[in-house]
Amino acid sequence: MGELITAAFSTSNLFLTFLLGLVSLYWLSVIVGAIGMDSLDFDLDVDADIDIDVDLDVDVDVDMDMDVDVDADVDMDTDVASIGTASGGSAFLGILRFLNFGRVPFMVLLSTIILSVWSISIYCNHDASLINPGNSTSMAALLFFPNLIVSLLLSKIFTAPLVPIFAKLNTSEKALVIDGKVGTLMTSIKEEETGQLKIDINGSIVSLSVQSNDGKSIRKGDKVVVIEKLESGKAYIVQKIEHH
Structure with a gap:
């Protein structure tokens, strides 16, 4: 030792x-x-889509025994994920994916x-x-x-x-309806920091990372209601339930 x-x-x-x-x-x-x-x-996220739609119409008329009329229309839909394996960036993402x-x-x-x-x-x-x-x-x-x-x-x-x-856990979480659920904070939320919320869904205790909806602190043990999930998917927005 x-x-x-x-x-x-x-x-x-x-x-x-x-x-x-x-x-x-x-x-x-x-x-x-x-x-x-x-x-x-x-x-x-190794998938990316790019949609490009370009319409170009050019008409040129020149009165010098010359008449030019050009009409061009380009429509391109490219799926980067389908061709990206040949690029260095996609190869790097592929390696990361391989390493889990x-x-x-x-x-x-x-x-x-x-x-x-x-x-x-x-x-x-x-x-x-x-x-x-x-x-x-x-x-x-x-x-x-x-x-x-x-x-x-x-x-x-x-x-x-x-x-x-x-x-399987990610699939199960997506199938759960979290919005509107009421739970108890396991840790305090300090301003815009993230805390932990415990909620009961169909008899199962679920722990979520949460943030305050107005940026104000919420104490451990307070009851809150889940409003929505952040766009990043890393946490949920909650609001403190005021007792009158």
């Missing part, structure tokens, strides 16, 4: 240990309900990647290591990128079983 702590806080591994500490702090905050699991999440970005919550993926990078780095960079026996910082830097590539692939393998689970 002492050797692990020594290796973790050595110069070669200190930054990764710091990142692992931040990730651990994040999940601890999620467990106690201070923040929502999707508070740092984002959507990966956009299919599994971002923080789940990031946590898996950081844990994997940290574990491999600890294994490779310590005084008794066969790969970097002197725990050289320069050697650790050279090993970082191969470590990252391996960790990305390991993260895909580890999170693969979660893909259908989160896909």
